[in-house]
Amino acid sequence: MAVGAIWKGQVREPYLRGRARDAKNRRLPRDLRRSADMAIAAARHAAAADEPAIVRVDEVLTLAAEHFGHGAVSRESAAEALRERYEWNRCDADCVTDAYES
Numbered sequence: 001m002a003v004g005a006i007w008k009g010q011v012r013e014p015y016l017r018g019r020a021r022d023a024k025n026r027r028l029p030r031d032l033r034r035s036a037d038m039a040i041a042a043a044r045h046a047a048a049a050d051e052p053a054i055v056r057v058d059e060v061l062t063l064a065a066e067h068f069g070h071g072a073v074s075r076e077s078a079a080e081a082l083r084e085r086y087e088w089n090r091c092d093a094d095c096v097t098d099a100y101e102s
Contacts (some may be wrong), residue, residue, distance in 0.1 A: 014016055024069070031070060032081035035063035038083070040089055053095040 012075035041061050060078040064070040082099040091097070 024086065028070060028073070028077075029067075031068040031083070032060065032064055032073065032078060033085055035060045035068065035078070036082045036085035037089070038063050038067070040085060040091060041093065043095065047094075053089070055086070055093070055095055055097045055099075057097075058101055 028097065036055075038096050040053070042059070043055045057075060057079045060082050061073055061075065064073050064078065069072040079099040082097060086092070086097055086099060
């Protein structure tokens with residue numbers, strides 16, 4: 001059981017909790033890119049053959065929260081990740097996104 005320690009009159013965070021938070025923050029950019037890829041794939045799958053896939057920043061935020069546990073992600077960070085993956089996957093031919101409006 002991890003317990004906070006008192007050091008010079010201040011309660012310090014347990015070592016493992018701080019380490020877990022730091023690791024989660026380091027994984028955030030990678031998880032946002034994965035969420036953007038998942039949103040693009042889902043939009044392409046849901047679109048009909050003759051219409052463009054619509055990928056929204058809100059979908060990236062939802063996937064980041066549900067699959068990776070990142071509940072408090074800024075909309076700007078999610079839009080940046082979506083723009084990066086949108087260009088990487090060459091989605092301008094068959095997708096539409098609101099990431100450039102954010």
